[in-house]
Amino acid sequence: xxxxxxxxxxxxxxARAELRFHRLRAAAGFSVLPATEDSAAAYRSxxxxxxxxxxxxxxxxxxxxxxxxxxxCAVFEYGSSTIASRRIVDHLRQSIGxxxxxxxxxxxxxxxxxxxxxxxxxxxxxxxxxxxxxxTQRGDVTxxxxxxxxxxxxxxxxxxxx
Numbered sequence: 001x002x003x004x005x006x007x008x009x010x011x012x013x014x015a016r017a018e019l020r021f022h023r024l025r026a027a028a029g030f031s032v033l034p035a036t037e038d039s040a041a042a043y044r045s046x047x048x049x050x051x052x053x054x055x056x057x058x059x060x061x062x063x064x065x066x067x068x069x070x071x072x073c074a075v076f077e078y079g080s081s082t083i084a085s086r087r088i089v090d091h092l093r094q095s096i097g098x099x100x101x102x103x104x105x106x107x108x109x110x111x112x113x114x115x116x117x118x119x120x121x122x123x124x125x126x127x128x129x130x131x132x133x134x135x136t137q138r139g140d141v142t143x144x145x146x147x148x149x150x151x152x153x154x155x156x157x158x159x160x161x162x
Contacts, residue, residue: 010036010052014154023062025071030055048132048144052081058104058122067110075102075122083132083144094132100124100150108158116158124150 016029031054038048060073082095104122111117131145 010034010050012052012054014156016158018158023065025060025062025073026058028055028057048083050081050083050144052079054079058106060106069108070105071107072105073103073122075104075124077101077124081130096130096132098126098128098130098146100126102149104152114160114162116160117155118158119155120153122152124152126150 010033012031012033014029014031016027018025018027031052033052033054035049035051037050054077056075056077058073058075060071062069062071064070077100078097079100080095080097102122102124104120106118106120108116108118125148126146129146129148131142133140133142
């Protein structure tokens with residue numbers, strides 16, 4: 001999983017439950033993106049350490065079924081990210097939530113009875129772009145702002161109960 005944290009990319013863990021009714025797919029999941037650290041591009045003396053929690057849902061229709069299934073889907077996300085900064089005068093630790101929507105596709109390949117390999121890619125547009133700033137002697141400086149589009153790619157194994 002990848003999300004709106006201080007770095008351009010981050011790796012995390014996702015758990016998801018999915019309901020299947022013929023070709024219709026509905027799923028809800030939860031992701032944890034562990035802390036990563038990076039320098040703030042706009043204010044090099046600040047070091048940012050961030051982690052995030054994401055909850056998501058998707059709704060899609062399978063265009064292929066059988067051993068290989070491809071499901072284009074609509075994706076909705078709620079996330080909360082905490083950023084702590086170091087090496088600045090006004091120490092900052094702030095949690096900001098966001099909501100986002102987008103589109104994606106996930107592909108599943110049946111390896112054996114009940115066991116599937118899955119790959120998913122989504123593009124998300126946040127409804128607002130969270131940002132973090134610090135107050136300096138020269139004025140306020142934005143040390144991080146979320147991207148216009150967040151891309152998430154994940155791969156994993158799933159067990160399917162029929």
